[in-house]
Amino acid sequence: MVPYALAQRARGLHQSNQPFSIRVLTGASTGEKLDEALAQASAISWRAPYQSSKKLRSQINSGEAQFVDMHLSHVPQAVLFGFFGRIDYAVVEAVDVTNDGRIYLSTSIGASPSYLHYADKIIIELNSFHSKRLSEMADIAILPPPPHRSPIPIHDTLSKMGWPYMA
Secondary structure: OHHHHHHHHHHHHHHOOOOOOEEEEOOOOOOHHHHHHHHHOOOEEEEEOOOOOHHHHHHHHHOOOEEOOOOHHHHHHHHHOOOOOOEEEEEEEEEEEOOOOOEEEOOOOOOHHHHHHHEEEEEEEEOOOOOHHHHHOOOEOOOOOOOOOOOOOOOOOOOOOOEOOEO
8 A cells, every 4th residue: 555655645746846756675576566656656766676667677777766786685784784874664564563562574574674673664564364373484583794693593494593573
């Protein structure tokens, strides 16, 4: 819902000759609901780590939007080091949020823990399609930056080192 609302806002502001664009940093693959909807509204000024829209690709190739192509696994560390600047909003998908502030992420964990940690404001989209038991598979940890990072202590398939939620 958030990308569609942003696209609608962009169209309205653009019709009034007011500028509106956002920088989009994702933590996993996205589809037409994000890239295409926002590109159709000329609402993306910058995009990383990759994109999935014919319209946005055209805007990147023509110079209308900037793009940083990088491997997804490098994004959390780049966020930690501030390479992308401040993160104003993090929009993450979760299957549950508890009264004590635990956020049980859905299948879209990816870089979400880093975004939640470093964003100024957070929007959580609750997805009731997925089971709340997804947390039983999650193992969430934000590792310290190199050179202070130790080897991950996982030595068998059932080991975990983190938590099933973000707090």
